[in-house]
Amino acid sequence: MRLAIFMSGTGSNAKKIIEKYLTQKELGINNFKPALIFTDNPESNAYKIAKIDYKNKCFEVPFVINSIKEFYKKQGSDNLRDMKIREEYDKEQLKILNDNGIDAIALAGYDWVVTSVICDNILTVNVHPGDLRKTFPDSRKRMYIGLAWEPSAKAILNGENKVYTSVHLVTSQLDGGPLLAVSAPQDIQEEVLSLEDRTVLLGKVLGMENPVKYISRFIKENPGLTDEEISALFPIYGFAKDCQERLKIHGDWIIFPKVIEYISLGRYAKDEAGNLYFNNKPIPNGLEF
Numbered sequence: 198m199r200l201a202i203f204m205s206g207t208g209s210n211a212k213k214i215i216e217k218y219l220t221q222k223e224l225g226i227n228n229f230k231p232a233l234i235f236t237d238n239p240e241s242n243a244y245k246i247a248k249i250d251y252k253n254k255c256f257e258v259p260f261v262i263n264s265i266k267e268f269y270k271k272q273g274s275d276n277l278r279d280m281k282i283r284e285e286y287d288k289e290q291l292k293i294l295n296d297n298g299i300d301a302i303a304l305a306g307y308d309w310v311v312t313s314v315i316c317d318n319i320l321t322v323n324v325h326p327g328d329l330r331k332t333f334p335d336s337r338k339r340m341y342i343g344l345a346w347e348p349s350a351k352a353i354l355n356g357e358n359k360v361y362t363s364v365h366l367v368t369s370q371l372d373g374g375p376l377l378a379v380s381a382p383q384d385i386q387e388e389v390l391s392l393e394d395r396t397v398l399l400g401k402v403l404g405m406e407n408p409v410k411y412i413s414r415f416i417k418e419n420p421g422l423t424d425e426e427i428s429a430l431f432p433i434y435g436f437a438k439d440c441q442e443r444l445k446i447h448g449d450w451i452i453f454p455k456v457i458e459y460i461s462l463g464r465y466a467k468d469e470a471g472n473l474y475f476n477n478k479p480i481p482n483g484l485e486f
Contacts, residue, residue: 198461199232201299203307208242210305217454229461237265287314313369321367324453328361330482342372350437360440362448364456376483380448398433
C-alpha cells in the first residue's frame with residue numbers, strides 16, 4: 198500500500214508512521230510504504246523528515262510543498278475557509294497523488310479540511326486528539342471536535358475524567374467520518390478532578406458564549422505569547438495542553454501507525470451502509486485499544 202503523509206507542523210505522527218514502516222522492513226514485512234510527504238506549510242519539518250532524518254537508514258521519501266496561504270493569495274483571497282478555492286487547491290494535490298500511485302493518505306497533523314476532491318477518490322485517514330465517540334444528546338454531532346488542545350479543553354469543561362485519541366476515516370465533514378480506532382484513556386489531572394466548578398479554569402472569558410473558540414482566536418492574535426503566559430490568563434489552556442501532549446505519546450503514536458498497518462493488511466472492511474468492521478466483526482465505535 199503506497200501511503201502519502203500530509204503534515205503541517207513538527208511531523209511527530211509522520212515520523213512514527215515512517216518508523217513503523219522501517220521496523221517492519223527490517224523484519225522482512227512489506228505491507229505499506231510511505232511513498233510521499235506533502236505539506237501546506239513551508240515552515241514545517243516535512244523536508245527534514247523526508248530527506249534528512251532517515252538517511253542513516255537509507256530511506257528518503259519524495260517531498261511536495263504547496264503553500265496553502267500562497268495558493269489562496271494567488272486566487273485573490275485571504276479567506277482560508279473558502280471551500281471553493283480549497284477544492285481547486287486539492288485538485289493540484291490529487292494530480293500529484295495519482296501521478297505517484299498513492300493508495301491511501303494519512304493526515305498526520307494536517308491543519309486543513311480536505312475536500313471530497315481528495316477523500317472521495319483516495320482512502321484518507323486522520324488522527325484526532327479527542328474522543329469522537331461522544332455526541333451531543335439531541336443530535337449526532339460530535340462533541341469534541343477541533344484542533345490541538347481544543348478537544349481536551351471541551352472534555353474537561355464537560356466534566357469528563359479521561360481523554361482519548363481517535364482515528365477515523367476522513368469525509369468532507371470536519372472530524373465527521375466513521376471511527377477506525379480509539380486509544381487507551383489518559384486521566385485528566387487531579388487538580389481539575391478536585392474542582393467543583395471547572396469553568397473557573399476559563400479565567401477572564403468565563404462569560405463568553407464559546408470560550409474555547411475565544412481563547413483559540415486570542416492565541417492566534419497574540420503569537421508572541423508563551424504557553425506559560427497563555428496558561429496564566431486561561432488555566433484551561435495549560436491543563437488541556439498537557440492532556441494533548443500525553444495523548445500524543447500514549448494515543449496518537451501508538452494507534453495511528455497500527456491502524457495504517459491494519460488497513461494495509463485488509464483487516465478493516467466497510468459495508469454498503471457505511472458500517473465498519475474489523476476482522477469481520479462490527480466496530481460501531483471503532484477498534485478500542
